[in-house]
Structure formats: structure tokens, C-alpha cells
Amino acid sequence: MPGRRRLPLAWIGVVPFFVYATAFLLLPSGIVLVGAFKSDKGSFTLKNMSQVIHTPEYIHAFRTSIELSLVTAVGGGILGLLLAYAAARAGTPRFIRPILTTFSGVAANFAGVPLAFAFIATIGNLGIVTKFLKDDLGLDIYQHGFNLFSFTGVAIVYLYFQIPLMILVIAPAIDGLRAEWREASSNLGASSFQYWRHVGFPVLLPSVLGATILLFGNSFAAYATASQLTGSVVNLVPIIIGQNIGGDVLSNPHLSEALAFGMIVVIAVSMVLYALVQRRASRWMR
Amino acid sequence: MRLRISLSSAIWLLLGAVYFVVPLVGTLLFSLQSGRNSSYSLSAYGTVLHDHTFWTTLRLSLELSLETIAISLALLVPTAYWVHLKLPRLKPYVEFMTILPFVVPPIILVVGLLRFYNGTVHAPIWYLEKPYYFLVSAYVILAFPYVYRSLDAGFRAIDIHTLTEASQSLGASWRTTMLRVIVPNIRTAALGGAFLTLAIVMGEFTIASLAAFFTFPTYIAQINSEKVYEASSLSLISFGITWVAMLGLLLVGRGSRNRTQLAGGR
Numbered sequence: 308m309p310g311r312r313r314l315p316l317a318w319i320g321v322v323p324f325f326v327y328a329t330a331f332l333l334l335p336s337g338i339v340l341v342g343a344f345k346s347d348k349g350s351f352t353l354k355n356m357s358q359v360i361h362t363p364e365y366i367h368a369f370r371t372s373i374e375l376s377l378v379t380a381v382g383g384g385i386l387g388l389l390l391a392y393a394a395a396r397a398g399t400p401r402f403i404r405p406i407l408t409t410f411s412g413v414a415a416n417f418a419g420v421p422l423a424f425a426f427i428a429t430i431g432n433l434g435i436v437t438k439f440l441k442d443d444l445g446l447d448i449y450q451h452g453f454n455l456f457s458f459t460g461v462a463i464v465y466l467y468f469q470i471p472l473m474i475l476v477i478a479p480a481i482d483g484l485r486a487e488w489r490e491a492s493s494n495l496g497a498s499s500f501q502y503w504r505h506v507g508f509p510v511l512l513p514s515v516l517g518a519t520i521l522l523f524g525n526s527f528a529a530y531a532t533a534s535q536l537t538g539s540v541v542n543l544v545p546i547i548i549g550q551n552i553g554g555d556v557l558s559n560p561h562l563s564e565a566l567a568f569g570m571i572v573v574i575a576v577s578m579v580l581y582a583l584v585q586r587r588a589s590r591w592m593r
Numbered sequence: 594m595r596l597r598i599s600l601s602s603a604i605w606l607l608l609g610a611v612y613f614v615v616p617l618v619g620t621l622l623f624s625l626q627s628g629r630n631s632s633y634s635l636s637a638y639g640t641v642l643h644d645h646t647f648w649t650t651l652r653l654s655l656e657l658s659l660e661t662i663a664i665s666l667a668l669l670v671p672t673a674y675w676v677h678l679k680l681p682r683l684k685p686y687v688e689f690m691t692i693l694p695f696v697v698p699p700i701i702l703v704v705g706l707l708r709f710y711n712g713t714v715h716a717p718i719w720y721l722e723k724p725y726y727f728l729v730s731a732y733v734i735l736a737f738p739y740v741y742r743s744l745d746a747g748f749r750a751i752d753i754h755t756l757t758e759a760s761q762s763l764g765a766s767w768r769t770t771m772l773r774v775i776v777p778n779i780r781t782a783a784l785g786g787a788f789l790t791l792a793i794v795m796g797e798f799t800i801a802s803l804a805a806f807f808t809f810p811t812y813i814a815q816i817n818s819e820k821v822y823e824a825s826s827l828s829l830i831s832f833g834i835t836w837v838a839m840l841g842l843l844l845v846g847r848g849s850r851n852r853t854q855l856a857g858g859r
Contacts, residue, residue, distance in 0.1 A: 320675035321683060324668055328690045328737075331730045335705025336697045338713055390609045393602035400598065403606065412839045413832075414613060416792045419799075420814045421828035427817075428825045429619030436619055467616065470609070528698030531798035535814060545700045552704060552803045564708070567701045574696050 340571065342564035355565035364542065369569060372527055372544045375458065379465040380522035386466070387473025388515060395481045408478065411471035418468045419531035426464045426536075431455050456540050461533055468532075469522050476521060480514035480588065513588035520581040524574050544570055617832065620825045627822035637822035641830070644823075646812060654809035657724060658794040661732040662787045665740045668733065670783060673744040674775055678753055691741035694734050699799040706731055707804060724806045731800050735793055740786035747782025784845040792838035796831065 346352040359365045393399060394407045429436050432449060440446045454460055484507055492502045530545040537546065544566055551563040627637035641647050669691075676687050694702070706727070710716035720726045756778065760770040776783075798810040813831060817824040 317675070317679040318683075321672050321680060321687065324672040324687065325690070327668055327733070328693075331706070332690070332693060332697065332702070332734050332737075335702060335709045336693075337705075338709045339701055339705040342708060386609070389605050393605045396599065396602050398598045399602050399606070407606075407609075409839065409843055410613065412842065413835050416789075416796065416839065417832055417835045419796050420810050420817065421796075421831040424813070424817050424824050424828040425616040425620040425832075428623035428821070428828070429616045433821075434619060435622045436615065467613070470612075524695065528695075528700065530698070530700040531802075531810070534798075534802075535817065545698075548700055548704060549799075549803055552707065563704060567704055570698070570701060571696060574698070578692075578696055 336571070339564045339567045342561050343568035345561055345564075347561070355561045356568075358562060359565045359569060365544075365547070365566065368542045368544045368547050368566075369573075371458070371542050373573070375462060375465070375541075375543065376523045376526040378462050379469045379526045380519050382462070383466050383469025383473050383522050384515065384519040387470045387518075388477055388511075390470065391474045391477050391481055395478070397486075407474060411474040414471040415468050415475060418529065420535050422467055423464060423532050423535035426455060426460075426467075430460075430463075456537055458541055461536055461541050464532060464536060465526055465529070469526060472522060472525060473518055476518040477514060480511055480518075483514075484510060513584050517581055517584040517588050520577050520584065524577050524581075527570070527573060527577075617829070620828050624822055624825035624829060637820075637826040640820070641823050641826050647827075650807060650809045650812040653724065653807075654795050657728055657732065657808065658791045660725060660729045661736055661794050662790050664729065665733045665736045665790060666783055666787065669737070669740050669744055669786075670776065670779070671771070673741065673748055674753065674771070677748045678757060687741070688745075691737040694737050699731075699735065699797070700803075702731055702734065703800045703803045706800075724801075724808065727804060728801060728806055728808070732790075732794050732797065735797070735800075736786070736790040739789040739793070740783075743782045743786035743789070744779060747779035750782075751778050781845050785842055788838045788842040788845065791841075792835050795834050795838070 343355055344351055344353065346354060390407065394404045426434075428434055430448075430453075431437065432455075434455075437448060440448055455464075488506050488510075489502055492506055497505070528545070530549060533541065533543050533546055534549055537543075548563050548566050548570075551566075624637050625633045625635065627634050627640075672687060676684050697705070710727075711721060720730075753775065756774050757770055760774045765773070796810055797808070798814065801808045802811045802814065809831075813824065813827045816827055
């Protein structure tokens with residue numbers, strides 16, 4: 308606006324965004340956080356929290372959720388890193404990389420109900436692979452202790468979106484490993500092991516850690532896939548919260564808010580760790 | 594020297610391919626077993642395609658996706674533009690707000706929304722009962738991180754100060770500047786965010802099922818517990834929808850790389 312004095316009203320432009328975020332994100336999450344410390348009559352109490360801490364079922368759920376997230380974050384992290392590196396290495400045919408990246412984009416988003424069912428149709432009790440192994444090879448995996456509706460089963464299914472997420476997140480860091488560094492170290496007489504020990508691994512480490520934390524949060528917050536697979540066989544925190552909303556009678560309506568509070572704390576801690584690690588990782592990224 | 598693929602790379606990639614392809618092939622074979630005595634047949638697909646509910650829920654989810662995309666773009670494009678242009682100091686706060694949905698996952702967001710709008714405040718019944726209001730209000734929040742990140746990258750890539758000044762010194766109003774100068778320049782970024790949002794909404798189960806709405810994913814879940822062959826054909830159809838969204842994202846992104854290269858020669 309030429310010639311006119313500018314009034315300090317620029318902030319009005321972002322009001323709709325903050326109003327929306329307040330109405331549909333801040334207030335609803337705030338009510339959950341506050342509700343965790345409220346009694347039925349509305350006064351402040353630590354009773355809900357102590358009930359969560361003193362109920363073995365809930366403690367067990369938190370432990371299972373954290374274990375599942377750790378296992379699938381570390382497993383998915385290692386496997387995703389290996390795949391991303393294998394695709395990016397010199398010598399690997401060029402066409403593999405875009406296929407892997409595109410497929411990862413799809414698979415990382417293909418979670419929930421259909422993913423659970425794809426595994427039920429494949430390695431469920433009556434799945435195609437289960438039946439093939441049993442009828443044609445005489446190997447009944449369900450007799451040998453395998454069960455899709457178990458911790459191991461859920462972990463195997465979660466890897467279907469965890470590995471691709473790792474591939475997507477870690478690819479830029481792998482590209483950041485410049486060919487010159489490798490050449491320089493081999494010109495200086497370093498072995499491949501020495502290159503990885505002193506150059507490659509230290510450069511990649513912060514990114515790998517950061518990505519693994521991201522996978523942890525991704526798995527910890529997941530609900531749909533697990534709800535389709537386990538019902539209540541595997542005791543996870545999101546499943547319990549879901550059952551509480553679903554109408555199961557609750558003696559204390561603030562209990563699910565206390566559980567949700569616990570979830571938010573775990574995720575917030577992992578996000579802070581992520582931010583710290585990310586600061587180091589960005590040093591080597593362009 | 595001609596490089597050959599190393600043995601370990603080949604083995605890992607092969608194992609990866611097996612892990613990722615087998616469940617899809619398994620689902621396909623499973624869905625084809627629907628004939629009598631498990632003979633091969635396409636009848637599960639026929640049943641699904643003739644199911645009226647399939648089409649109504651698919652349509653509902655598509656409408657919710659489009660509505661979510663429209664609202665999140667209408668909200669975030671001006672915000673991202675304004676923050677880049679006039680209020681760089683507010684950038685960290687906007688960024689924080691758009692990352693927050695990662696800290697408050699859908700399972701908690703739905704608890705909060707129900708508790709707040711159906712208890713603390715008594716929201717109008719149309720808001721609580723119509724998916725077009727309740728679900729979309731939550732889905733826009735879920736789309737925040739993806740749409741904002743995409744737009745942010747788009748705005749970084751162009752010189753909005755120069756564009757805005759040029760447009761205004763030629764006498765354009767704010768509205769014209771926005772619609773004829775800024776929007777065309779971040780079109781690819783906006784489309785990228787839109788395709789991701791499409792993939793998210795078409796697969797969103799947690800909020801829809803817990804708030805008792807009947808969308809495409811909750812329909813699949815219902816079929817899962819009733820008809821196994823139809824369920825596997827639906828799982829594949831859903832996988833196909835995710836593919837379409839991601840291919841759209843890829844095609845849009847390819848265009849943007851060319852454009853940034855063009856802009857780089859400026």
C-alpha cells in the first residue's frame with residue numbers, strides 16, 4: 308500500500324490459523340491433560356495418576372507399548388538403513404532407488420485396517436502362506452509357537468510401515484555421505500572398516516538415532532493396526548484408551564485421560580530427544 | 594571399471610522385496626479363493642463392487658478428503674505466506690503448532706474432541722453428528738504437519754518479497770497478488786500436501802471409528818469381521834488408493850524439480 312502509513316496490524320493475518328488450532332487442537336488436548344488431574348467433582352486430584360500407577364494392567368500396557376515401539380523402531384531402523392544403503396550404493400542398478408522410495412511412500416502410509424488384514428490373509432491361521440507351509444511343506448507354524456495375534460505378530464506387521472518410514476527419513480543422510488570422503492580415506496590408505504569406523508558411522512549416527520526416535524513415536528501412537536489385529540490380546544495403551552471410549556464401563560471417567568497424559572509424556576520426551584539429536588544431524592546435511 | 598552390485602546389497606534387497614511383496618500377493622490370492630471349495634474366482638470383487646455401502650462410504654471418504662484439503666489449504670496458504678512475508682518472528686510458533694499433532698496422536702485427539710465438545714462445551718448437534726463437520730475439523734489438524742511442511746518448502750523456494758512488491762507496484766490488490774501471483778507459484782507445494790492429505794484421510798480409522806462414523810476404513814473393518822474374501826479384496830483396493838495418492842505426489846514433485854531448476858537460472 309504505497310504512501311500509506313503501515314499500522315502494526317500484520318498479526319491479524321495469522322489469527323484464523325491460531326483460532327483454528329486453539330479450537331480443535333489446543334483446547335481438546337488441554338482438556339485431556341487437565342482432566343487427568345481432576346476428580347469427578349472437578350477438584351484437583353492425583354488419584355487418577357496413582358490409580359494408573361497402581362493398576363498392574365495399565366503398567367503392563369505401558370511396558371508392552373514401549374517394548375513394542377522399541378523393538379519395531381530398532382528393528383525397522385536397522386533394516387530400513389540396510390535397505391536404503393543397499394539401494395544407494397555404487398553398483399546397485401539405478402532403477403532400484405526410485406522404486407524403493409516410491410514403494411516406501413506408499414507402505415509408510417498404508418497402515419491400519421487394510422494392512423492388518425493383508426497379514427491376516429497371508430500368515431493368519433488360515434492365511435495363504437500358513438496353509439502353503441502346512442499343506443505342501445508339512446510345517447504348521449502355529450504348532451511351532453508362531454501366532455500373528457501376539458506381540459511378535461504385531462511387531463512383524465508394524466515393521467511393514469516402520470521400515471519404509473526409516474528408508475524415507477534416512478535417505479537424505481545417506482546421500483550426505485559424499486563419495487569424496489570415501490576416496491580421500493582410501494587415498495590415505497584407510498580400509499573399508501576404518502572408513503566406516505572413523506567417517507561413515509560417526510556422520511550417520513545422529514541421523515540414524517533421530518530417525519529411530521521418530522519410528523518409536525510412530526509406533527507408540529499407532530492404534531488402528533493393533534486394534535484390528537489383537538482386540539485385547541496384546542495389551543497396548545492406545546487399545547485400552549480406545550476400549551474406554553468404545554463404551555466399556557469405567558469406574559472413573561478421568562482414567563483414560565490419565566492414560567492419555569502418560570502417552571503424551573512419553574511422546575513429548577521422545578520429541579525433545581529427537582530435536583536435540585536432529586541439531587547434531589543437520590551439521591552434515593545440505 | 595564396471596561396478597557390480599555387491600552380494601550383501603543384493604541379498605538385503607531381495608529379502609526386503611520378499612517381505613514387502615508376499616503380504617500383497619497373499620492378500621490377492623486370498624481374495625481370489627472366493628469360489629466354491631476355494632476355487633479361484635473374482636466373485637469377492639463382484640460382491641464388493643455391487644455393495645451399495647462400498648460406494649457410499651468410498652464417496653463419503655473422498656468428500657471428507659476434498660473438504661479437508663480445501664480447508665487446510667485455505668487456512669495454511671495465507672498463514673504460511675503472511676508468516677514468511679511479514680511475521681518471521683512468529684515462524685517458530687506456527688511451526689510448533691503444526692508439529693503438535695505428532696505429539697497428540699489421533700487416539701488422544703479424539704478423546705479430547707469428544708470430551709471438550711460433548712461435555713465441557715455443548716457443541717451444536719450438527720457439529721457432533723455430521724462427519725462433514727466433526728471429522729473434518731479433526732482431519733485438518735492431522736493434515737497440519739504435512740501440508741505446512743510442504744508449503745513451507747514451497748515458500749522458501751520462491752522470493753515472495755520481490756513477487757509481492759512487483760505485483761503491488763503494478764497496482765494489484767492483496768487479493769489479486771494472492772490469487773494470481775502467490776498461489777500459482779506454490780501450486781506444486783500445495784498439490785504435494787493435498788495428495789498426502791488424501792492418503793491420510795482415505796485411510797483414517799482411529800478417529801472415525803471411535804467417534805462412531807461410518808467411513809471407508811470403518812467399512813473395511815466391518816467387512817473384516819464378517820466376510821473374509823471381500824475383506825481381502827477391499828484391502829487391496831485400499832492399497833491401490835494409497836498408490837494413486839502417492840503417484841500423484843511423485844508426478845507433482847517431478848514437475849517442481851524442473852521448475853526449481855528453471856528458477857535457479859534467474
